[in-house]
Amino acid sequence: MPEFWEQHFRKKQEMWGREPARSALLARDLFLKQGVKSVLVPGFGYGRNARVFTAAGMHVTGIEISATAIQLAREHFGTDLDVFHGSVTDMPFDDRKYDAVYCHALIHLLDARERTDLIRNCFAQLRTDGLMIFTAVTRQPPGYGHGDRVGPHRYERHRGARIFYYDPAAVQAEFGACGLVDIRKVQEDQLMFLIQCRKP
Numbered sequence: 001m002p003e004f005w006e007q008h009f010r011k012k013q014e015m016w017g018r019e020p021a022r023s024a025l026l027a028r029d030l031f032l033k034q035g036v037k038s039v040l041v042p043g044f045g046y047g048r049n050a051r052v053f054t055a056a057g058m059h060v061t062g063i064e065i066s067a068t069a070i071q072l073a074r075e076h077f078g079t080d081l082d083v084f085h086g087s088v089t090d091m092p093f094d095d096r097k098y099d100a101v102y103c104h105a106l107i108h109l110l111d112a113r114e115r116t117d118l119i120r121n122c123f124a125q126l127r128t129d130g131l132m133i134f135t136a137v138t139r140q141p142p143g144y145g146h147g148d149r150v151g152p153h154r155y156e157r158h159r160g161a162r163i164f165y166y167d168p169a170a171v172q173a174e175f176g177a178c179g180l181v182d183i184r185k186v187q188e189d190q191l192m193f194l195i196q197c198r199k200p
Contacts, residue, residue: 023186023194024049027102027133028056030196034131036099042088042122043106046072047081053102061098063088089114091121098125101132105192108136108164111151115164115174123178123199132178132197139165140191166193 031039031053039053044062046069053060054077062083064070070083084093088106101122107115122132137143139153144165147157154164164170171183175195182196 020049020052021104021135021188023104023133023135023188023192024052024102026186026194027100028052030131030133031058031100031102032056034099034129036131038096038098039100039102040096040098040122040125042091042101042103042118044073044083045069047076049102049104051076058100061094061096063091063093088118088121091118092125096125097127097130099127099130101126101130103132103134105135105137105188107134108166109161110164111154111162112164119174119178123197126199128199130199132199134175134195134197135186135188135192136166136171136195137163138185138191138193139167143190168193171195 036058038059038061041050041060041062044050044064047062050060050062060082064083064085065087067085070085073083074081086093089110103118103122107118110118126132143157143163145155147155150156150162153170154162156162168183171193172180175197179197179199180195181198184194186192186194
C-alpha cells in the first residue's frame with residue numbers, strides 16, 4: 001500500500017483537485033457546533049480537506065503514508081503543518097487526545113483487522129464527548145462488484161487498491177462499539193456513507 005500511494009501522488013500530484021470533499025464541509029459544520037479546537041486527520045493526503053478545518057480556526061494533526069503528498073501539503077501550509085509520516089496501521093503516533101477525528105475515503109482500503117484497529121485507535125485518541133467522522137463507499141453501482149473479488153464485499157478494481165464496500169449492517173458491526181450515533185449518505189465522486197460517532 002505505501003508504494004501504491006507514493007506512485008500515485010508522484011504521478012498525479014493533486015489528483016482530487018483543491019476543493020474539499022462535501023463530507024469535510026459537513027464535518028466542519030458539526031465540529032464548529034461542538035466547539036472543536038483540535039482535529040486528527042488520518043489519511044491527510046495533500047491537505048485539501050484539512051484546509052476547511054484550519055480556516056475555521058481548528059488545529060489539525062495529520063497522518064499520511066506518502067512523503068510526496070506531505071511535500072505537496074507543505075507548499076500550501078508552509079511550516080505550519082503537523083503531519084506524521086507513516087501508515088494509519090501504525091497508530092498511535094502520539095499520546096494526545098483530540099476533540100475530533102475526520103477520516104475520508106480511507107477505511108474501505110484496509111482489510112478487516114486493519115479497519116478494526118483504525119476505528120479503535122481513532123476512538124482511543126478522542127477526548128470525552130469528542131466526535132469522529134468517517135466516510136466509506138457503499139454497496140451501490142457503479143463501483144460495487146467490479147474487479148477481482150478478494151473477499152466478502154471486497155474487490156480489487158485497480159492493482160494494489162482492494163476496496164471493501166459497506167452497507168448499514170457493516171457500518172453497525174464495525175462502528176457500533178465506538179459510539180455510533182448517525183449514518184447518512186453523501187455524494188462525493190461516488191456515493192458514500194458519512195459515519196458519525198461520539199465518545200461518551
